[in-house]
Amino acid sequence: MDLLNIDRRIIFVFVFIGVAIPLMLDFSFPIKATEPVQRVFDEFERVAAEEEPVVLVSFSYGASTVPEMQPMALAILRHAFSRDIKVVAICLWPEAPGLAQQALAQVASEYGKEYGTDYAFLGYKPGLWAPIINMGQDFHDAWPRDARGTLVGDIPVTSAIRDLNDFNLVFDLAAGDSIEFWWIPFGVEKYKFAFSGGCTAVMAPDLYPFLQSDQLRGMIGGLAGAAEYEHLMEIPGSATAGMRAQSVTHLIIVAFILLGNAAYFASRRKVTA
Amino acid sequence: MTNDKKLFIGFVGLFALVNAILLGGGYLDMSWASLGVIVAAGLTISLYSFLYHDNPLFKLAEHIFVGVAAAYIFGIYWYQSLYGEVIVRLFSIGDDPGTTTQRLLLLVPSILGLLILTRLSVKIGWLSRISFAFVVGVGAGFTIPRYISAFVLSQIEPTIRPITMDMDGLNLVLIMIGVVSVLVYFFFSVEHRGFVGGVSKVGIWFLMISFGASFGYTIMARLSLLIGRVRFLLDDWLHVM
Numbered sequence: 001m002d003l004l005n006i007d008r009r010i011i012f013v014f015v016f017i018g019v020a021i022p023l024m025l026d027f028s029f030p031i032k033a034t035e036p037v038q039r040v041f042d043e044f045e046r047v048a049a050e051e052e053p054v055v056l057v058s059f060s061y062g063a064s065t066v067p068e069m070q071p072m073a074l075a076i077l078r079h080a081f082s083r084d085i086k087v088v089a090i091c092l093w094p095e096a097p098g099l100a101q102q103a104l105a106q107v108a109s110e111y112g113k114e115y116g117t118d119y120a121f122l123g124y125k126p127g128l129w130a131p132i133i134n135m136g137q138d139f140h141d142a143w144p145r146d147a148r149g150t151l152v153g154d155i156p157v158t159s160a161i162r163d164l165n166d167f168n169l170v171f172d173l174a175a176g177d178s179i180e181f182w183w184i185p186f187g188v189e190k191y192k193f194a195f196s197g198g199c200t201a202v203m204a205p206d207l208y209p210f211l212q213s214d215q216l217r218g219m220i221g222g223l224a225g226a227a228e229y230e231h232l233m234e235i236p237g238s239a240t241a242g243m244r245a246q247s248v249t250h251l252i253i254v255a256f257i258l259l260g261n262a263a264y265f266a267s268r269r270k271v272t273a
Numbered sequence: 274m275t276n277d278k279k280l281f282i283g284f285v286g287l288f289a290l291v292n293a294i295l296l297g298g299g300y301l302d303m304s305w306a307s308l309g310v311i312v313a314a315g316l317t318i319s320l321y322s323f324l325y326h327d328n329p330l331f332k333l334a335e336h337i338f339v340g341v342a343a344a345y346i347f348g349i350y351w352y353q354s355l356y357g358e359v360i361v362r363l364f365s366i367g368d369d370p371g372t373t374t375q376r377l378l379l380l381v382p383s384i385l386g387l388l389i390l391t392r393l394s395v396k397i398g399w400l401s402r403i404s405f406a407f408v409v410g411v412g413a414g415f416t417i418p419r420y421i422s423a424f425v426l427s428q429i430e431p432t433i434r435p436i437t438m439d440m441d442g443l444n445l446v447l448i449m450i451g452v453v454s455v456l457v458y459f460f461f462s463v464e465h466r467g468f469v470g471g472v473s474k475v476g477i478w479f480l481m482i483s484f485g486a487s488f489g490y491t492i493m494a495r496l497s498l499l500i501g502r503v504r505f506l507l508d509d510w511l512h513v514m
Binding site: 094126186189201212214223 | 349367415422424448486499500501502503
């Protein structure tokens with residue numbers, strides 16, 4: 001009975017230990033890319049093979065999901081810049097601009113990419129799905145200027161873009177419902193462009209039906225997805241390191257679930273007897 | 274002095290001591306960046322202290338977060354939208370004054386936006402209904418056909434593809450059984466007994482598996498966030514990684 005009434009703070013202590021110790025030790029679990037993540041990787045490879053490739057990356061997350069989303073953003077930006085794909089970044093969440101700028105600046109400096117010719121950052125636009133409809137009609141009308149105030153027509157990477165179909169791929173990094181309720185119904189369904197996304201683990205199960213219908217060509221789900229992408233890129237980052245802690249803590253949680261169930265059935269047998 | 278007060282004072286003292294060691298030992302330097310790390314570490318620990326139970330440190334961190342987040346978002350809205358796209362255009366500030374037509378077109382949403390603020394007044398609050406009517410009308414007009422297309426029509430097509438004799442075919446069979454049985458479970462006009470009851474039970478199994486998958490992913494997501502914060506505390510703050 002004691003096990004059934006265990007103080008939840010004891011579980012918290014175990015979870016904390018399960019996270020902290022693996023982070024401080026150096027060991028690894030095998031990481032294998034799942035199909036949705038492989039499909040994102042293949043999409044970027046497809047884009048890289050095209051002439052003057054350019055992708056639109058939409059940042060739709062805030063500070064509360066940085067541990068999951070930022071490694072993902074860094075991984076796809078590294079893939080894009082390493083394959084000389086030009087990147088146009090936008091934000092549809094008000095919290096996202098700082099995080100997007102940080103990720104772009106970091107990866108651009110790693111690969112020696114120039115602002116304007118290799119990438120551009122257009123800042124934040126309110127309206128949830130409204131800017132997506134607008135971009136599908138006239139990109140320059142939707143984003144007349146970048147975050148620095150330069151006209152998008154004067155920026156080499158955006159000057160030739162007329163609408164969403166001029167991007168070889170649109171990729172949304174989502175911590176909310178932007179993939180499911182903004183990009184797919186108002187973008188992909190209406191304008192039929194190539195679309196993939198990365199999302200928090202909470203959202204991933206809801207997005208699998210869109211993978212099956214090809215409305216979403218690939219998906220990176222949570223920290224595990226980011227670690228898989230880092231594995232495909234052969235550049236281990238914070239997601240790969242985080243998977244050690246994630247795996248150990250999952251084992252601890254599974255152990256508690258088994259223990260709790262065993263205690264429950266034992267107590268029930270005692271009551272029946 | 275209660276145990277909680279002792280814990281509170283002990284925590285603040287320990288936090289100050291750890292930071293003094295980090296600064297004295299050269300792990301953190303006297304810079305704004307280091308101050309940011311110390312503040313972030315303090316706020317992180319304060320927020321996680323809620324796991325012990327509700328306390329003043331948690332409340333303080335919670336209120337700071339709400340205030341900072343609100344101010345940050347207001348700043349973004351102001352500079353990038355209200356000032357950057359409305360005021361600059363309407364009052365021809367900067368190097369791109371735009372055309373008169375563009376300014377007139379901008380007046381329409383600006384006025385509709387201002388009308389929403391009339392809700393603050395009891396006398397003229399009714400004016401906000403004009404804006405809300407516009408929002409509801411446009412929203413419904415855009416959303417209904419798009420949602421039917423994205424969530425119904427496009428989803429039906431992959432569900433009724435021809436079944437093949439491979440793993441994809443097996444997946445299709447499973448999806449078909451899942452869709453039909455869950456629909457039967459939510460069909461309440463027929464009593465769930467006999468054959469219908471059996472199919473509905475299969476639907477419950479599918480639902481339970483889907484809830485389990487969602488819950489598993491949720492645990493993974495929350496742990497990822499914890500990993501991020503613990504990593505910050507161990508690496509950026511304590512330098513023990």
